[in-house]
Amino acid sequence: MAESNGRDSESHGTVRNVVLVVLDTARARSVDVTGAQNGEDGARSGVDRPTTPTLNQLAAEGTAFEHAFATGPWTLPSHASMFTGTYPSEHGTHGGHTYLADDLRTLPEAFSDAGFRTIGVSNNTWITEEFGFDRGFDDLRKGWQYIQSDADMGAVVRGEDIHEKLEATRNRLFDGNPVVNAANILYSEVLQPSGDDGADRSTTWIGNWLDDRESDRPFFLFCNFIEPHVEYDPPREYAERFLPDGASYEDATAIRQDPRAFDCEDYEITEREFAMLRGLYRAELAYVDDQVAKLRRALEENGIWDDTLFVVCGDHGEHIGEHGFFGHQYNLYDTLIHVPLVFHGGPFIGGERRSDLVQLLDLPATLLEAVGIEDRALRDQWSSRSLLPDSDDGPRDAVFAEYVAPQPSIDRLEDRFGEIPDRVRSFDRRLRAVRTAEYKYVCGDDGFERLHHVPTDPFERVDVSAEEPERARALRRRLEDRFEPLESTEPSDSVAMREGTRERLADLGYL
Template sequence: MGHPNIAVVVMDTARATETVPADPTITPTLAELADEGTAYSNAFTSAPWTLPSHASLFTGTYASRHGAHGGHTYLDEGYTTLAETLAGAGYETVGISNNTWITEEFGFARGFETFHKTWQLVQSATDLGEVTRAEHARGKLDAFVSEAFSGNPIVNGLNAIYDEFVRTNADDGAAHTTDWLADWLGKRDGDRPFFCFANYIEPHIEYRPPREYAEPFLPEGTYEEAIAIRQDPRAYDVGEYAITEEEFALLEGLYRGELAYLDAKLGEFRAALEAAGEWEDTVLVVCGDHGENIGDHGFLGHQYNVYDTLLHVPLVIHGGPEPAADEDELIQLLDLFPTLLDLAGVDAPAAREQAQGRSLLTRETPRESVIAEYVSPQPSMAQLEERFGSIPDSLYEYDRSLRAIRTDEYKYIRGSDGSEELYDVEQDPEERFEIAATEPEIAAELAAELEGWADSFEHADVDEAVEMAEATKGRLRDLGYL
C-alpha cells in the first residue's frame, strides 16, 4: 500500500454498551467495517472525557504526561501531534471538529493544513456563539456589537447569521461534516497521501437525533416526550432536577438514535471515499473517545468517574496489513499513535520516543492491563458553585483525581483522597459490587502496579487554568461541561 491515506473518525461519546460488538440494527456501517476489517472488543480510552482523551490520541501519551485535563485545558507544544508528524512526512493533513474542545483555542489544530469548525460558515478565531444564545433581540444585538470588530466584521456577521438562522437545534453536524469531507475529497488535487481527522459529536448530550433515526428505539409515539426531557448533567449532579427510570429509558433510545444517525453519515463518508477513488488506498479508523453514563452509577454524562461505561469504547480498523494484536486483547486508544505511524510507513523516531502506546501491528505480547486517569474534576467544585451558588455536600466527594487499572479480571480505582474501589469485571462487568474490603491482596497488588506505572515517567508540570472566550464557555455549557 506504500504510504496509504489515513482517516480517523471519532464517534464522540460512543460507548461499548451499544457498539461492541457493532449491532447492525443500530450501526450497520460500523458492523460492516468490523466484518471487513478488525474490531477490537476490549479497547479502552485513557481518560473519560473529550479533551484529555483526544490529547492522548493525538500524542500517544497519558494525561499525566501531556498535561491537558480539567486543571489545564490546553494541549501544550511539548509533544508533537500525529498531524504534525504526518505533515512532516509529506501527508496532506485535514481536520474537522464538531466539539468545542477540539479546536485551535485549546491547542488541537497544530499540524493541520486545513482545520474546519462546523459551527462557522467562514473559519475564524472569533466565535459569535453568544449571539445565538441570547434569548431576546436586544441581547443578541449587544452580544454581536461586543464581538463584531474582533477580527473581520464581515466574516463575523456571516458566522452570526449562519449560527442563528441556518444551523438548527436538531443535530445536523454529522450531515455538515460528511458533506464538507465529500466536497474536500472531490476537490483534492495532487498525489500526496492524506491524513484526515473527523470528530462527529452526535451521541453527545444533548441527544436530539432526527425523528426517523430515534423512533425505532423508542416506544411508539414518545419521540416528542423524549426530546422534551431536560438534559443538563451539571444541574442533575447538584440535584436541581431528577430523572425517572422511565425517562432514562427514553434518553437511552435517543442516544441509540444518535448512534444510528452518525452511522448513516459514516456510510456516506465511505461512499465519498469510494467516489473519489480513494477507498482502496485508505486505512479507516473508527473509535469512540469516551463513553457515557445514562443513569449508570447514578450519573448523567461523562464526568467525575472512571467506570467502564466511560472507558470501554469501540475501535475498528479497516484497511492496511493484518494487525498483530488479537481482537479480544486489552487495547488503549493511545496505541493508535504508533500504529498509525506504522501504517503510514513513517519512521519519526522522536515522535515514537514520546509515545507510551504500543503498535497494534508489531507487538508480540498482549497487554496485561490498561490504565486511565481523571486528573482533575471538570467542571471543578468552584465552577459548580459559581453557576449554582451552593451545591450538595455529597458533590465534594468528586473533588479528587482518579486513576484506574484494569486487567481481564479486575478493575481497581484509586482516588487522590485515599479512596479505593475494586471490581471483578469478569463476573461483574457492570461494576455493581465493590470488593476491595473482601479482596485486600488483589487490591494491594493492583495498587502497587498502578503506583509503579505512575512513577515510570515524568509528569507534566501544569496546573493553571486556561482562559477561554465567553462564546466558548457558552458552547461548553451547552455540552454539559460548565
C-alpha cells in the first residue's frame, strides 16, 4: 500500500469532515441549480417548477459549478474517475473490464490513511467490493440488502429482464447463507417500498450512525442515491407535481421502461409517453433532493454541519427521448456527461456560481486540499485539479470524456434480442470527446466524428465538421495529444478480476 503523508498543519477554513453525495443519473439540464435547465425540458414534462430546492439552497449558500462534466456516460467508469482522479482509459474500468485495478490508489484510501473514519453507503450494485470499490472504506453498506451480507445478490438487481434475474438467482442463491440471500433477493425485488430504491433507509442509517458516534474523529462519508435511474418509480405525490397536463400517475407508471429493448426496436415509446417519463424522472430528482435535505438536517442536529464540506453531484446524465435514445449508453452527448456539482462549506461558502469547465475527476484534488491531506500516491496517478478558489492549480480550457466499450455488449444484446438493428450494431465502437467553451468534438475508432458549436447548438443537433474541417482536425489532435490514438488502443483485459466477480459477470453475459 502506498503511503499517505497524512494531514498538513493547516486545512482550509473549518473543514473537518467531508460528505460526498452522488445523485445517480442526475443530468444538468433537469436540475435547476446548474443554470442548464431550459424551457424545453420543463415544457416537455408539462410543468415548469423546481426539481431541487435543497440543491438550490446549497448553491445559494455555497458554490455551484455550471459546467461540470463526467468522464464517462455511466456509473462504473464515472465513479472510478471520481475515486482515482483518472480518465477511463487510464483507470481501465469500463464495459470491457468492470473491475477497478488493485494498484490504483483511491480517495477513500487517502482519507483512511490520514486518520479519517471512512463510511460508504451505495445504492448502486456496481459500487461494491465485487468491482473493487471497497478499498479504503471502514464500512461500505449495500442499500439493496435487507440484511448486510458479504454474499452480494447485486447480480440479481442488475439483471435487465426476468430471465437474467432468475439465472442470477439460480447461480448465486447458495453463495454464502441461502436464507439471508433469499431474504435480500425478496426485499430488493418484491418488498422494497414503492417509490424508494434505498435512499430513505440510507439517510435513516446515516442519521443513526451520526447520533451514535462516540469519537470526535473526522470522517469521510460517501453516499450514492440511485432513484433517478431507470426504472423511474417516484412516490405518487412527487410524480403528480411533474406529469404533463392530463397524464395520470397510473398512465405514466404503466409505460414500459426497458432502455435496451427500446434501442433494439423491441417496442416503441411515443413522444407523449416520453413526456410522462420525463415527468417521472424529474419527480425522482425531487425525491432524492428531499433526502439530501434529510441528510443535511442530520448533520445540523449533530452540530457538525458548519465544519463539514458537503458536496453533491451527478455521476452521469440520461437520455429520455433526446437524440432518439433512452438510458445512458452508446454516446457522449452533453445530455449524458454534463452533470450538477455543488459544494457547501469551508472555502466554498458565499453563493458563487462558477462558469469554468471542471470535471468530476477533480474531486480528489479538491477534497484532499480542503482538509489538508497530501497523498503522494494519489497525486502521482491523477489528472485531478483542485477547484478551491485559492488553489495553485490552473483552470481547464477543455474537458474530456470517453466511452471505452459498449455496456451491455453487442453480443449480449444479440443473445437477448436476436437480430438487432444496424443502428445499434454501429455503436460497437470506442468514443472520445473534447469540449471547450465554444466547441464540442466527438470521434470514434470507426471513423465517426461530430463537431458542434456549443453557443449556437447547445443540444448538439447540428454537425458542423464538414463546414469547419480545420477545427475538427485541431480538436482531434487535441484528443490524440491527451490520449493514445483511438486506432492503437484496445479495451484492456490485463487487470486480474476476483474469481467470484468473473463468475458472476460471466453468468450475466458481461464476459
